[in-house]
Amino acid sequence: MKCPGQDTQYWGYGAIFEADCPECGTTVEFFKDDTMRTCKGCGKRLANPKLDFGCASYCQFADACLGSLPPELLAEKRxxxxxxxxxxxxxxxxxxxxxxxxxxxxxxxxxxxxxxxxxxxxxxxxxxxxxxxxxxxxxxxxxxxxxxxxxxxxxxxxxxxxxxxxxxxxxxxxxxxxxxxxxxxxxxxxxxxxxxxxxxxxxxxxxxxxxxxxxxxxxxxxx
Structure with missing residues (x-):
């Protein structure tokens, strides 16, 4: 079963967007359900800047969604x-x-x-x-x-x-x-x-x- 927010049939404009890597300035493409992306310019792992972690305190899919996040963002769930x-x-x-x-x-x-x-x-x-x-x-x-x-x-x-x-x-x-x-x-x-x-x-x-x-x-x- 998939989190409704991850089902592409419900996606609209803005579901795919770009952000600049804070380390090297390379443009990184994000899908709205990405928790992390790797910058092709410097290899840094970047958290999705538009991802709202508010659902993490109650959603049954939170562990699957957020399992790859760094410790400081996992602490936010807590x-x-x-x-x-x-x-x-x-x-x-x-x-x-x-x-x-x-x-x-x-x-x-x-x-x-x-x-x-x-x-x-x-x-x-x-x-x-x-x-x-x-x-x-x-x-x-x-x-x-x-x-x-x-x-x-x-x-x-x-x-x-x-x-x-x-x-x-x-x-x-x-x-x-x-x-x-x-x-x-x-x-x-x-x-x-x-x-x-x-x-x-x-x-x-x-x-x-x-x-x-x-x-x-x-x-x-x-x-």
């Missing part, structure tokens, strides 16, 4: 799963907008902290941040429902349960804990800003990462 997790969490929270808002804030803080800290795995971290709004059983159900890779399920489950034996997982855990502390402080303050002295004497001392201190100051401290 990262796309967090968006599906966010949607599923929102569905399960129903009209509990406070819980939905809390999950979104937790994920946003975690992502901002991760940009300032080395070693985090955003796919694992953000899935964990969104799923923290649910019970552990519900979290596993969500990951199973979206057919997340088994390795990702294992890592996210370990993050949520606090069982993080390696360095990268430990970085994820510290960032998620700090993001949770920031979200807790936001709830406690109810929108009222902190002054710098109160922040330094209180929350700043409880945060484990420098990136979290920066993020907390950005969202909580009076300018």
């Amino acid at each position: 990262n796309l799963i967090k968006d599906r997790v966010a949607v599923e969490v929102k569905k399960r929270c129903g009209k509990d907008f406070a819980r939905i808002g809390r999950a979104a804030r937790l994920a946003a803080h975690a992502e901002q902290i991760a940009t300032r800290e080395a070693g985090a795995d955003l796919a694992v971290l953000l899935c964990g941040a969104y799923l923290a709004a649910l019970s552990r059983e519900e979290a596993r159900e969500v990951l199973g429902a979206i057919t997340a890779p088994e390795g990702l399920i294992t890592e996210v489950t370990a993050l949520l349960e606090g069982d993080t034996p390696d360095h990268k997982a430990d970085a994820n855990r510290m960032i998620l804990e700090d993001a949770r502390r920031i979200a807790d402080e936001e709830d406690r303050c109810g929108g009222s800003p902190l002054d710098e002295a109160a922040f330094e004497e209180g929350l700043a001392r409880r945060l484990k990462t420098a990136g979290a201190v920066d993020e907390a100051r950005r969202v909580l401290v009076r300018p």
Whole structure:
């Protein structure tokens, strides 16, 4: 069985196009369903510049389509799963907008902290941040429902349960804990800003990462 997007009977204008090799400038011809092409000028393997990898997080043909992609593009498939997790969490929270808002804030803080800290795995971290709004059983159900890779399920489950034996997982855990502390402080303050002295004497001392201190100051401290 073939992915509908690869069936030539559905192709129209623009299904075949050209792009210049960024290494040598040679014109390379692409078909719309090509994931990679080899430049005849320099031999470099080029990813299709018009290929949208958004389908890779759910399509049953994704492994066949993307199996030849370089690691950095395969990593994008893994990262796309967090968006599906966010949607599923929102569905399960129903009209509990406070819980939905809390999950979104937790994920946003975690992502901002991760940009300032080395070693985090955003796919694992953000899935964990969104799923923290649910019970552990519900979290596993969500990951199973979206057919997340088994390795990702294992890592996210370990993050949520606090069982993080390696360095990268430990970085994820510290960032998620700090993001949770920031979200807790936001709830406690109810929108009222902190002054710098109160922040330094209180929350700043409880945060484990420098990136979290920066993020907390950005969202909580009076300018």
